[in-house]
Amino acid sequence: MAEPLLEVRDLKVHFPTEDGLVKAVDGVSLSLGQGETLGVVGESGSGKSVTFLSVMGLITKKQARIEGEIIFKGQNLLDLPPEEMRNIRGSGMSMVFQDPMTSLHPYYRVGDQVVEAIRAHQPIPKKEAFAQAVSMLKRVGIPRPEERARQFPHEFSGGMRQRAMIAMALSLNPDLLIADEPTTALDVTVQAQILDLIDRLREEFNASVVIITHDLGVVAEHCDNIMVMYAGRVAEFGDRGDIYHGAHHPYTWGLLQSITRVDQPKTERLRPIKGLPPSLIFVPPGCPFHPRCPYRFAPCDVEIPPLLSPDGKHASACHLPLEDKERIFQEEVEIRA
Amino acid sequence: MGRYLIRRTLFLILVLFIISALTFVIFLKLPAGDPARRAAGRRATESTIRQVRINLGLDKPWYVQYGRFAKGLIPWPGFFLNEQVYFSYFNNVPVKEQLYSRIPYTAVLALGGAATWLLLGIPIGIVSAIRRRSFVDRAGMVFALFGVSAPVFWLGFLFLFFFWFKFNQWFGWGFPPSGIPTEESLGTAVLKGRFLLPWLVLSFTFAAFYARMVRGNLIETMGEDYIRTARAKGLSERRVIFKHGLRAALTPVVTMFGMDMGYLLGGAIITETVFRIHGLGDYAIRSLFTNDFPAVMGVTIFASFFIVVANLLVDVAYAFLDPRVRYQ
Numbered sequence: 180m181a182e183p184l185l186e187v188r189d190l191k192v193h194f195p196t197e198d199g200l201v202k203a204v205d206g207v208s209l210s211l212g213q214g215e216t217l218g219v220v221g222e223s224g225s226g227k228s229v230t231f232l233s234v235m236g237l238i239t240k241k242q243a244r245i246e247g248e249i250i251f252k253g254q255n256l257l258d259l260p261p262e263e264m265r266n267i268r269g270s271g272m273s274m275v276f277q278d279p280m281t282s283l284h285p286y287y288r289v290g291d292q293v294v295e296a297i298r299a300h301q302p303i304p305k306k307e308a309f310a311q312a313v314s315m316l317k318r319v320g321i322p323r324p325e326e327r328a329r330q331f332p333h334e335f336s337g338g339m340r341q342r343a344m345i346a347m348a349l350s351l352n353p354d355l356l357i358a359d360e361p362t363t364a365l366d367v368t369v370q371a372q373i374l375d376l377i378d379r380l381r382e383e384f385n386a387s388v389v390i391i392t393h394d395l396g397v398v399a400e401h402c403d404n405i406m407v408m409y410a411g412r413v414a415e416f417g418d419r420g421d422i423y424h425g426a427h428h429p430y431t432w433g434l435l436q437s438i439t440r441v442d443q444p445k446t447e448r449l450r451p452i453k454g455l456p457p458s459l460i461f462v463p464p465g466c467p468f469h470p471r472c473p474y475r476f477a478p479c480d481v482e483i484p485p486l487l488s489p490d491g492k493h494a495s496a497c498h499l500p501l502e503d504k505e506r507i508f509q510e511e512v513e514i515r516a
Numbered sequence: 517m518g519r520y521l522i523r524r525t526l527f528l529i530l531v532l533f534i535i536s537a538l539t540f541v542i543f544l545k546l547p548a549g550d551p552a553r554r555a556a557g558r559r560a561t562e563s564t565i566r567q568v569r570i571n572l573g574l575d576k577p578w579y580v581q582y583g584r585f586a587k588g589l590i591p592w593p594g595f596f597l598n599e600q601v602y603f604s605y606f607n608n609v610p611v612k613e614q615l616y617s618r619i620p621y622t623a624v625l626a627l628g629g630a631a632t633w634l635l636l637g638i639p640i641g642i643v644s645a646i647r648r649r650s651f652v653d654r655a656g657m658v659f660a661l662f663g664v665s666a667p668v669f670w671l672g673f674l675f676l677f678f679f680w681f682k683f684n685q686w687f688g689w690g691f692p693p694s695g696i697p698t699e700e701s702l703g704t705a706v707l708k709g710r711f712l713l714p715w716l717v718l719s720f721t722f723a724a725f726y727a728r729m730v731r732g733n734l735i736e737t738m739g740e741d742y743i744r745t746a747r748a749k750g751l752s753e754r755r756v757i758f759k760h761g762l763r764a765a766l767t768p769v770v771t772m773f774g775m776d777m778g779y780l781l782g783g784a785i786i787t788e789t790v791f792r793i794h795g796l797g798d799y800a801i802r803s804l805f806t807n808d809f810p811a812v813m814g815v816t817i818f819a820s821f822f823i824v825v826a827n828l829l830v831d832v833a834y835a836f837l838d839p840r841v842r843y844q
Contacts, residue, residue: 269750
């Protein structure tokens with residue numbers, strides 16, 4: 180296998196607060212190849228956003244204790260001086276955020292905001308950058324891009340703003356696009372359009388994509404690999420088939436069961452996962468999911484389950500024996516999901 | 517925008533009309549003592565008082581009286597503050613003459629003060645916001661707390677005592693005192709630094725207030741999503757702060773500044789009194805104490821005019837600063 184584009188090794192991001200140390204990310208490892216799409220799934224507070232904000236260098240060592248390695252194109256980003264990290268941000272990797280209503284600066288024209296991104300990395304004249312910006316807006320499917328580029332964000336709809344954000348993110352042809360809940364704030368119909376757009380652009384730009392979401396349903400058809408996070412740790416990692424047709428972690432099962440299916444007759448109520456996500460200051464001992472897990476047994480509240488992979492690619496952090504995992508999935512989860 | 521401006525101008529006229537009417541009622545119709553009797557002097561006989569009343573037109577019906585004053589407020593040569601109506605009841609000096617000679621002093625005081633407080637307040641606010649919880653931030657905020665709580669008259673005397681009186685004793689030099697000799701022109705007074713202490717004192721409270729406001733606004737803005745976007749684009753931190761953060765954080769400051777300027781152009785009463793500057797504020801307070809109605813009317817209308825115009829300018833400026841604001 181070729182060297183992955185992005186490799187995160189045992190990343191820990193801990194925020195010191197007055198109430199205690201918030202372990203937002205606590206030992207996450209992952210790897211992402213060129214042109215791949217990774218879906219990162221988890222509840223609020225599972226550490227999915229923090230992981231990738233750290234990858235982007237948007238969480239600094241001033242704000243948090245960051246340990247581990249983030250290797251992007253062979254370089255450990257955590258060792259880079261801020262100035263070099265700044266150069267990579269926006270051109271080597273870029274990010275699209277959850278709420279397009281607030282993510283664009285309300286005082287500047289949309290085109291100018293794209294121009295600014297281009298000129299932060301390429302010393303080209305404004306006019307040329309503007310032409311590039313317009314063509315980017317066109318590529319993300321904004322009609323009348325020439326005119327739209329001269330408008331302000333408040334003149335755009337939510338979906339159009341998110342397209343503009345994507346145009347801005349892709350304007351320097353980055354190798355990695357991180358989309359942090361890119362569709363959460365949008366209408367359902369627009370969600371699908373935006374995800375299809377990201378798909379199409381990934382091919383056009385030959386970029387790797389990370390889609391962060393709390394909805395397993397969203398990433399179903401758009402991701403090669405899926406990483407499920409819980410309480411700052413990886414609960415399960417596998418390809419699309421592994422997760423949807425043979426998930427090994429009780430938390431993933433819970434997520435699968437809480438997907439709303441609109442393509443099948445409604446037979447019974449959704450089954451929410453009982454309980455609340457744990458405090459990241461006082462993480463439960465052992466497996467952090469054990470207080471909410473219906474399948475917990477002896478070692479769960481004592482021993483942290485390691486992320487193990489019987490076949491070398493599908494990994495899960497759960498003490499249940501593999502046979503049990505497969506049996507429970509078939510008997511209880513698959514029929515419902 | 518054109519229609520909006522016309523509407524606002526009409527509104528301005530209405531406001532000034534109401535203010536003039538209220539001033540008239542308060543000072544001529546509900547005064548503490550008979551204005552004619554006061555104007556006639558202490559040892560006036562009844563017939564003198566009657567004569568004075570006729571001379572001042574105070575014997576006419578109220579609407580005629582108000583009409584005379586109102587006519588004098590129409591901004592037209594010959595009408596505006598005409599000397600038949602607008603003269604001091606005490607020394608017969610035309611109000612217009614007084615106002616026109618005093619406005620430059622107040623303007624210099626207000627503009628210099630404004631420059632000082634902006635130069636002090638905004639940088640302190642920015643540095644405090646960026647280096648939050650640092651020593652600089654703490655020091656800046658202690659200054660701000662002190663500044664907003666120190667009364668201007670006390671601060672004025674304190675400054676005079678130290679910077680002028682004590683500095684002279686200790687080092688043989690001190691800031692020039694600011695009471696401006698009558699023969700000295702305004703330009704010379706400025707060049708001689710007579711305004712330095714008044715500017716500092718006047719700007720102190722404002723600087724403190726602005727520092728807090730800029731700090732608060734900037735801290736809030738730097739937490740906005742679009743700041744994260746700006747960083748994600750790979751912009752330098754300097755550009756993120758100054759182009760993206762400050763732009764949004766300073767817009768409300770512009771509003772504040774416009775209103776403060778409008779207010780101060782009507783006269784900084786305490787500063788002018790402490791430093792013996794013959795500006796509008798000084799005139800206002802003298803006229804009030806002597807119940808000199810035409811002068812009170814003149815100075816009130818000027819002060820209100822500055823405030824209303826400043827408000828209008830702020831609103832217009834807002835449309836340029838914030839693209840989301842558009843006036844119909």
